Amino acid sequence: MDSRSREEVWQLNTEAPWDHFDPLDYVDHNYLSVLAEDEEIISVVRSHFSDHFQKNPGPVVQGIDVGSGANLYPAFLMLPWCEKITLLDRSSANVRYLERQVDQYDSNWDQFWDILCGNGSYAALGGDPRERFRRVVRSEKGDLFDLLRREGCWSLGTMFFVAESLSTSHEKFESAVECFLRSLAPGAPFAAAFMEHSKGYWVGGNLFPACDVNELQVRESINRYARDVKTRRLGQPNVVREGYTGMIVAWGLRNPDA
Template identity: 65%
Template sequence: MTLRSSGDAQLNADVSWAAFDPIAYVDHNYRDLQAEDAEILSIVRDHFGEHFRKRAVGPVSGIDVGAGANLYPALAMLPWCDEVTLYERSSANVRYLRSQVDSFDGNWDQFWRVLCKNDAYAALDIDPRARFREVVKVRPGDLFDLVRHEGEWSLGTMFFVAESMTSSHEEFRRGVECFLRALAPGAPFAAAFMEHSKGYHAGEHFFPACDVGESEVYASLERFADDFKTTRLKSSAAVRDGYSGMIVAYGRRNSDSGIPPVGR
């Protein structure tokens, strides 16, 4: 698969997502804990831990949008959720995720250990695999269809999705908006983005990306988030070719009263 010319962006609907190879993707990205993911996990765990430490709320519902073949965003939500939805379009990734629910593979233990450096995770009174099996459900779905589920979840993550599903800046912005609109006002969130990505392989197939930097990420969030930050990772080892860094954004969903939803 090749990208179209810059004047004719490759849209999400153009891509054969069933061709995504989750096993190859995990082997390349998540078989071993890389410095970038350890840094992301430390930021996210402390953001979520601080949010819920200050607020005496019962169990909440969480969503990981575009979960792909990455379990660590769901693991980051485990201490506070009685339900975590792994929302994913690719049929191949859906099969992978479902294969992990009953007992996830051992490579994910190293990611959990990073999370356990925060007491909220270390104090979890149940084995993480049992907790994962108890609360996680896999739900096939298109990110853009989340406009029909506004405010449904109270905790959310979206890692390497909005900029990694299209080469269109318009679709990138719509993707971020759809994610945030799926969250209830006040819900904490975390999202991660590849900086200036040129596209990527998952197995033999090449997938498009949207070229964004920290300013574009910030602009996509500011109408829908309160008390949010964007930060470029300090870790600099290249996970793959064709990008210049990683960006993490985290904060809380605002109420955005008066802003018409996309697609309406």
């Protein structure tokens, strides 16, 4: 390594060791049980999506989860309304994990689905939606910054703990939010989550970068491309790991005029 500082070394998303991301280690530390913060995020987004589609019934839609990593519950959140859900991730290791989970997801994810079934839209799919999940969900290896070439392709979207967790650059953070939101059709409901004031994180012995953002910065970055935006700060510092002060969940609708 040359004499550049860590800030400079980790400035670019392409410099992080994404293909060495260990999804099993990540699941072990984050998703073997349901954290209170995840339960609150699920509750907020579940209500947002179900309320939207109750008020706007129509044909089934196509959804995207950007930067899925080793997290299935964003796809669960979109499952009742989608004929296809794309799980996009740039890490080969994560894509392989997602492919295995699509075929038959592990039992630890059942507890996340159980929480969703407190809402009738999800309960209507039954206590074990594995067959529907297998039919609807597909993983795809790709970079979120390439989504600008696929503007308006999806009518429902999620992006959880991604935009602030790929580089140290605020410019890249804002660009990631833009790429995600521009991939959505006008009026599409969406939800996104962020680690507040994250200092970087370790997975499977590898250090991954993070951009230090707060709730105001999150809201401002989303407001450029969305309407009816709401945000909520939740959780306590360092519950999942050291080096952050809380979580932020944001939700709204894609603005057709931006």
